Amino acid sequence: MKWFGTDWGAPVCRDEQHVPTPVGIGCYVCGKPIGAHDRGLVFPFHGEPTDPPELSTHLRCFGRSVGLDLPRPEHVPPRNEHER
Numbered sequence: 044m045k046w047f048g049t050d051w052g053a054p055v056c057r058d059e060q061h062v063p064t065p066v067g068i069g070c071y072v073c074g075k076p077i078g079a080h081d082r083g084l085v086f087p088f089h090g091e092p093t094d095p096p097e098l099s100t101h102l103r104c105f106g107r108s109v110g111l112d113l114p115r116p117e118h119v120p121p122r123n124e125h126e127r
């Protein structure tokens with residue numbers, strides 16, 4: 044797993060590789076393009092030969108996809124609709 048955007052204090056941000064934000068790539072959960080100021084995760088994907096080698100998702104879309112509605116610190120306002 045890799046991550047992009049600003050550090051949100053999770054272990055993944057310490058232990059895993061930080062990569063450039065994949066701007067314009069469709070989030071695999073919501074399908075909307077990832078923006079320059081989004082945060083999220085990148086997973087290796089072992090699908091068909093024609094499938095992309097990695098899948099990217101907004102942080103909050105990932106949280107919802109695994110049944111977590113990640114709490115937001117009071118001092119961090121939502122930056123876009125994907126983070127509410």
Ligand SMILES: [Zn+2]
Pocket residue numbers: 070071072073074075100101104125
């Ligand atoms: Zn998304």
